[in-house]
Amino acid sequence: MISLENTIQRKFMGKSKENWKDLIVNNAIYIVIFSIILFIVISEPSFVSLAVFKNILTQSSVRLILAFGVGGIIILQGTDLSLGRMVGFAAVISGSLLQRPDYANRFYPHMDQLPLIVPLLAAIAVCSFFSAVNGFVVAQFKIHPFLATMGMMITLYGILSIYFASGAPGPQPIGGFDDRYTELVIGSTLGIPNIVIIAAIISFFIWVLWNKTTFGKNMYAVGGNPEAAKVSGVNVMTTFLLVYILAGVMYGIGGFLEAARIGSANNGTGTGYELDAIAACVVGGISFSGGIGKVSGAIAGVLMFTIISYGMTFIGMDQYFQYIIKGIIIVAAVSLDTKKYLKKS
């Protein structure tokens, strides 16, 4: 009874001036981003159209899936620099196993047509394995995730390039994908791009995992205070492994989709994707201090980044100028995020 009164009091007493100020500080980054979007819309009103909307969602889909992967790791106070190479590996594996039978430059010239699920599972398996290695190294040897995953990033590029060069045509971009594969990824169902539907399903799946399962709650607990989790009987190592494996699964799916979306794959596919994904997470409020972050935040972060880069290109803004704006947004987001938590302590 008392607690209920407290809650009600808190809700209704909260409309004072101080709180408006808090509200602005807490949401400053969104205000800035919406101002930029407003600027884009005013300069080019045709930006507001169904086609643009669809394009933005399509372009966001793979990024979002990757952001979920690295988001979990960031919640564990970590980061993952090997994301891009994992995506590249998954893309090359998927592509190499799913070329048209009549295509001239096949990676495996004599292979039969495989069911789509096989290459997908192969990509997921490879990424999960390497990501689990990351998780194990970080949890067991207490190596900073930046360094552990940087080592993985470099190692993986080597392995990936060797595999890439081992195909029948030598180190050449892999193209000529199977129609079923291309159709699955870039086709539409009832007017909605399939890739968007896939991303939506995965978002729901991740939301349930993060919020409704023991795994998710343990992830937040270990990220927020590993010592507390340990003395409460949470198996910290298992939690680390599961979070990194889940990230690997996301990278595997992301790479599988990315190859078909672009229409080709090579050992450079995915380069730099880790920074996009991490930036989106941070802008979406998944904090580097650990233990904090929501699915809705990752979605907001990815969408805002895509809208801004798409929009700036749409109004013909110089490519290099776009980099400046994106960089500033990232730093501003982090500093405002830090300020939020400083205030509370």
Add this chain to the structure above:
Amino acid sequence: MREVFHLQEEYLLSIKDVCKSFSGVKVLKNVCLNIKAGTIHSLMGENGAGKSTLMKCLFGIYKQDEGAFYFKGEPFNFTDPKHALENGVSMVHQELNQVTKRTITDNIWLGRYPTKGFFVDEKKMHGDTMSLFKRLNIHLDPKTRLDQLSVSQRQMVEIAKAVSYDARIIVLDEPTSSLTSHEVEMLFAIMRRLRDEGVGIVYISHKMEEIFQVSDEVTILRDGSYIGTEDIKDLTMEKIVNMMVGRDLDDRFPPKDNEPSDVHMSVKNLSTRYSPIIHDVNFELRRGEILGVAGLVGAGRTEMLEAIFGARTLKSGEIYIDGKKIDNSTPHKAINNKFALLTEERRETGLYPIADITFNSCISNIQAYKNKIGFLDDKKMKEDTDIQIKNMRIKTPNRREKIRSLSGGNQQKVIIGRWLLTNPDILLLDEPTRGIDVGAKYEIYQLIINLAKTGKSIIVVSSEMPELLGITNRIMVMSNGYVSGTVNTDETTQREIFNLSTKYLNNNREAEV
């Protein structure tokens, strides 16, 4: 045969000859402890006596080198905390081990979330928390995030969590360090109820008054060795202290022979802008005086010190030294004005744990060690550190020792020594003896009084009433951000101070609007 069996059965928990070494240093030497079912058993000893280490061995955080644990005569050995919790042993840890960014519910059931198929059963969890809180008479919304709670509320949550395991043995390692006296009473009521239900409770505390209030038996450890177990009825405060320190301490406080003279500092209309807010604080501090600051947790005592020291944004306020107005708007300026602040949470805000004693001693005064070309003068730093180690009687092999390997009392001495090297006139001490054992406390008291005798003016914030009454000249009482009164130490009583400290408790809402 029957006789022997009966003897083993008598104890709920029996710890026999436990030894434990850390990197060659023996911290537990054949320690024994026997807990009967349905008793509250206090475990006492100076800091570094091995109380927490023993409990961590029991709980599976550490593995003992030798010795055994028996539960109702059956040997057992926990491999990790999970194992201990599943077998009826729960523990409130000395450090608040909580996930502050999650809700109360999420913290209480962490490690054992009830599930319905694949999902966590939020409804059951919420219901269980509500009934737990009802049983323990705690009034908190289980959906609140822990970082919205005060330290004492968080401590209550941690206690509720320990109770919720329905354990046969509950270990409480200094659970009252941040609790108000009302909350301590509530905790004791809970402990007594659990005792009557047959639970064995191990209670660790440095607060002598509490030990006599709540325990049935007391076991004392000293320097990692078992000293003895006595019924509380057979014990006096002096006897416990003797057993703990192994020497006679005729008084808990040294003679208070400092002589305050003229007004040294006056503080006028001091108010802070941001929460937690202090309102319109006015007081005078005389030269050579020890001014105590009393109040409940959250009364704004720490904030008041920080405001004086320039670590908080002021709404108003002026500080005068010898009648002259000074500018203390940043800690840097305050240090230049010869102020020093000893923080409450020394581990978080005062220590550089992996650095050595020399670094920790000299860091606040590092400018003074520059030689002509701007490099640091190692020799001078070493000399000054050695002088401090000698003057303050810091127990350490040498100055190269890492500060985290010292005991709490010695760490505190190093930090006080650090500030003394800046040669301050006004010392602001926030809970200077928190978590320090009796012997070391006496030495810190002596140090404070000696400093006052050399003409330094000192403000001591403390939650331990006897301490304030023991070493201060006057006591200023704060309540909910206001000064509710200032009393002469020799003419006041605990009751008067307590009444003053609750004076403005209900003013909260009006005050903030």
